[in-house]
Amino acid sequence: MTEPTTTQHTPVIPAQPGPREAADAAVAVQKEGSVPSREGDTAGAGERDVQERGATTGSVIPGAGPAGARPGERATLRLRDTDPEEPPRYAPEWLQLREPADADARAHELLDPLRIRLANLPHRSEGLIIHDIGCGTGSMGRWLAPHLDGPQHWILHDRDPYLLHFAAVASPRSSADGSRVTVETRRGDVARLTPDALTGASLVTASALLDVLTREHIETLAAACAGAGCPALLTLSVAGRVELTEPHEMDQEITEAFNSHQRRGGLLGPDAVTVAAEAFSAHGATVRLHPSPWRLGPGQAALTEQWLRGWVGAAVEERPELKERADAYLAERLEACAAGQLRVVVHHTDLLALCRPSDGAA
Numbered sequence: 407m408t409e410p411t412t413t414q415h416t417p418v419i420p421a422q423p424g425p426r427e428a429a430d431a432a433v434a435v436q437k438e439g440s441v442p443s444r445e446g447d448t449a450g451a452g453e454r455d456v457q458e459r460g461a462t463t464g465s466v467i468p469g470a471g472p473a474g475a476r477p478g479e480r481a482t483l484r485l486r487d488t489d490p491e492e493p494p495r496y497a498p499e500w501l502q503l504r505e506p507a508d509a510d511a512r513a514h515e516l517l518d519p520l521r522i523r524l525a526n527l528p529h530r531s532e533g534l535i536i537h538d539i540g541c542g543t544g545s546m547g548r549w550l551a552p553h554l555d556g557p558q559h560w561i562l563h564d565r566d567p568y569l570l571h572f573a574a575v576a577s578p579r580s581s582a583d584g585s586r587v588t589v590e591t592r593r594g595d596v597a598r599l600t601p602d603a604l605t606g607a608s609l610v611t612a613s614a615l616l617d618v619l620t621r622e623h624i625e626t627l628a629a630a631c632a633g634a635g636c637p638a639l640l641t642l643s644v645a646g647r648v649e650l651t652e653p654h655e656m657d658q659e660i661t662e663a664f665n666s667h668q669r670r671g672g673l674l675g676p677d678a679v680t681v682a683a684e685a686f687s688a689h690g691a692t693v694r695l696h697p698s699p700w701r702l703g704p705g706q707a708a709l710t711e712q713w714l715r716g717w718v719g720a721a722v723e724e725r726p727e728l729k730e731r732a733d734a735y736l737a738e739r740l741e742a743c744a745a746g747q748l749r750v751v752v753h754h755t756d757l758l759a760l761c762r763p764s765d766g767a768a
Contacts, residue, residue, distance in 0.1 A: 498543055498572065503709050505545045508613060512641045513696035513756040517553055520609070523637050523760050524554065527608055533557030533585070534608040539596050539615060539627070540564055544573030546613040546641070551578040551587050560589040561607075567593055597623055601633025609637055616643040616678035616757070617668060624674065624682050628759070632689035635764025638757070642698055644668065645753035646676025648717070656735045663721035663728060670724070679755045686759035698756040704746035711743055713752065 524534060533556055538546050541562040551558055558581050564570050570591040577589045594603075596619065604610065610631050616624065631638045646665045650657055668675025683693045702710045718736045722729050742748040 498569065500712065501543045501545065501569075503712060505543075505548075507700045507702065507706060507709055508545055508642055509549045511698045511700050511754060512549060512613075513698045514553075515696050516639065516694060516756055516758040519694060519760065520637060520639060520758055521554065524608060527763065530556070530608075533559060535559050535561065535606050536609045536611060537561045537563060537604060537607050538573075539599070539610060539612040541573045542569050542613075544577055546611055547573070547577050547587075547589070550611060550639070552580075552582055554581055555583040555585065556581060557585040558587045560587065562589055562591045563594055563596070563599075564591075565593065565595055596627055599626055599630045601630050604630055604634035604636060607634050607636040609639065610634075611639045612641070614642045616640055616682050617675050618673055619678060620672045621674060621681055624678065625685050628682065628685035628689055628691075631759065632686070632691060632761045633764070635761055637691075637761055638686070638759040640682065640759070641756040642754045643679045643682075643757065644676050645679070645697075645755050647753040649751040649753075650739070651749045654735065654738070656731060659728065660718055660721045660732065660735065663725040664717055667720040667724035679757055682757055682759075686757075686761070689761065691759040691761040694758045694760075696756050696758075698754045700750070700752040700754065702750040702752070703748075707743055707746070710748060710750055711740060713750070714739055714743065 524530065534554065536547075536550075536558060538544070538560055541547070541564045544562060547560050547562070551560070560577060562570055562573050562577075564573070570593060574589050574591050578587050581587055596615070610627075619627070627638070646661070646668075648657070648661050665676050669677070674681055679695065683695060686693050702713070714736060718732050718739075722732050739748060
């Protein structure tokens with residue numbers, strides 16, 4: 407992971423556009439190099455553009471395929487090559503496309519034990535301070551803030567200043583009981599996270615992050631949370647299992663090659679949740695795990711298509727000898743997807759780590 411080049415602390419009162427608008431603006435910045443005016447924006451234009459390109463050209467959303475990935479990076483998130491001295495940038499289009507499926511998949515069963523722990527924190531009446539690590543376009547905040555009561559201040563961490571900007575712009579304004587939600591952004595890296603950086607934190611959260619970390623990064627994260635005495639809710643880590651209908655003889659072969667690809671460069675891929683559970687437990691935390699699968703059907707055809715292309719492409723990158731058979735497999739699966747006949751379950755796991763409060767509170 408890239409060393410953070412700057413740290414910014416920018417309080418923001420969100421103007422409350424939705425995630426679609428933020429992602430559309432992010433795409434415009436990527437293309438034009440400036441933030442577009444909101445006047446004349448057409449709601450849904452970015453989503454339709456994503457769907458139309460997938461339907462008419464068969465192309466992969468920038469960042470949704472394996473091409474151009476560097477060791478230690480997950481290709482499905484890579485936007486484009488950047489200067490080696492700059493942090494990599496990720497595709498807001500891909501993050502936008504997956505956000506509804508992410509929201510549907512996250513484990514609501516972990517919210518009650520989390521709420522109980524948060525209710526018992528010292529100074530709870532003063533509000534929650536929540537750190538979102540690797541926030542991307544801010545989908546975790548848009549999902550979680552409305553599920554928690556009371557005032558909330560979100561601190562958004564990411565290496566990419568573009569994504570930080572749009573995460574702040576599209577952040578929620580109010581919590582479950584109507585209390586105010588505010589945000590600030592910090593450009594940085596999980597590898598540099600320390601207990602001091604989390605001083606006063608009520609909660610650390612992340613989405614689709616653990617599987618793109620190394621063992622060292624996860625141990626750093628667990629130590630920082632334990633040192634600060636705050637719980638961690640870490641969602642949507644890949645589990646290494648996929649189910650497609652109808653079953654095909656290549657399903658398992660592609661899955662195994664993809665999982666190997668996810669482990670390249672020292673990343674943990676589908677092993678990440680187990681490593682994280684062990685790391686948090688070693689620091690005395692109570693750890694709960696719950697499945698959080700994507701369930702994709704005809705209503706998620708655009709996402710399914712892009713996921714398929716990235717999934718098979720990564721498998722072929724890992725095992726080039728699969729290419730000829732994998733191309734035929736992909737064509738067959740894409741035809742079924744376009745016809746509304748394909749259903750996919752992509753398994754993930756959510757993790758809640760209830761670290762011991764640093765002051766000994768319950």
